[in-house]
Amino acid sequence: MRILLIKMSSMGDVFHTFPALSDAQQKRPGLVIDWVVEKSFAEIPKWHPVVDKVYPIELRKWRKTLLKKQTRLEIKTFFEEVNQAQYDLIVDAQGLLKSAWVARKINAKTAGYDWHSAREPLATLFYQFKYPVAKEQHAILRLRQLLAQSLNYELPKNAPIVYGLNTLAWSKPKLVVEQFAENDYWVFLHGTTWETKYWPEEYWIELLQKANAMGKKVILPWGNQEEQQRALRIASTTEPENVWVPTEMLSLNDMAKALKNAQAVVSVDTGLSHVVAALEVPMVVLYRVTDPKLVGADGAKVTRLESPCAPGYIKQFSGKEQALQSLEGLSVEDVFSALINQIGLYDDIA
The missing domain is CATH 3.40.50.2000 (Glycogen Phosphorylase B;)
Structure with missing residues (x-):
């Protein structure tokens, strides 16, 4: 058929x-x-x-x-x-x-x-x-x-989500190997469309420092000039060997292979979070002003953190109070704890 x-x-x-x-x-x-x-x-x-x-x-x-x-x-x-x-x-x-x-x-x-x-x-x-x-x-x-x-077949209730992608042969892109050799690395997907979806830059910096303290390297990809500049600012707060900001925007294939071979990913609400979910890589996704209930990233290795403002689809904050409320439940400690739980590394930080 x-x-x-x-x-x-x-x-x-x-x-x-x-x-x-x-x-x-x-x-x-x-x-x-x-x-x-x-x-x-x-x-x-x-x-x-x-x-x-x-x-x-x-x-x-x-x-x-x-x-x-x-x-x-x-x-x-x-x-x-x-x-x-x-x-x-x-x-x-x-x-x-x-x-x-x-x-x-x-x-x-x-x-x-x-x-x-x-x-x-x-x-x-x-x-x-x-x-x-x-x-x-x-x-x-x-x-x-x-x-x-x-197609006239029965879908069992609560059947697990299986993306089934043919990625077993995907190796790390050459650029990643050149940067980190065979070391474990995390990817921070910091770029998104609405300003209200962003996770604060100082939060990314603190999370990067926590990752580096555990001996984890970090990739900060970017998709436009604004995102590149943000990635460079974040990267400037640590030693160059611990973080990589690509000099050129990665192709979709290289990005996917870099994500597939990552130990873990932290992402805001962005299209690439769905790629990570499908690649079945441990990931924490942050929903500051958008509701993941109907279209959020989902899968066996996805942890979703939502603020009280997530159902509101807020494109412009009404004031500082709402902006602060939109970060409740999304602190650096919340994200780091969820990530460590997702990848099972509690012994490494005990």
Whole structure:
């Protein structure tokens, strides 16, 4: 059986899909899945062994330039390529009008969420098969339930989350080996989108010093100039041999391999936290102003710390009092204790 999965973005959404693929692979031997995904994430789906062909789509770009001849040609070429394959079923795992539009242009019947379950109910008008999936659940469970109904197998209650990525052969990137040889290292993912999601710089500095005191090296990755400058400031507070700020932004593959081979990770609410969860590396994630209940990083080795402000999705603090409240439960000691508990190193600090 060959199916086409439509799950185009974002990074978190892509990684949330993997446990459903692991279920399907186990329950439907011989299953092959092709995947339509935004071009910027195109290298990720093939990390799962059940995925065969990946179709990178540039829907975000197309929507801005629909009137251009070149865009219309790109759209035509994309769907001609996809329609060369024969699919037993398309599964729209996004439940949006844009994903339904993509599904409709491909020659196969489509399954998706029903009217009460889809994020944009009008999308369901384009599906031949529609399934109820309760909204007040984590995205990972919703996707698992959707695929189970679409492919007609039973999903056991409280089944463990298994990402099932094919990463056994992933070695440390050469750049990491050059910095730390075979020493254990931690990764601190300090960059995120909203200013209110940040963990204070002085907290990172104190956590870095605690890590170094245990003999742990630390990588401080970055994704833009602001994050690079923050990483350099944090790194400047310790000896150069104990911390590494990459001189160039790491590629997604190098970043993933660096995360996979880390002993532990501390992260704010950012897309890379979902990568770490899927790689099954011990991680503590800090939710200062966002609620992890429905879309947070999740997995067997994930510890989530939430402030009282987490359910509020606060993009701007009302004042100093709220800003301080948003750090309750997220002190350096809270984070360090959770991390040590996650990786089982109490004997090392006793």
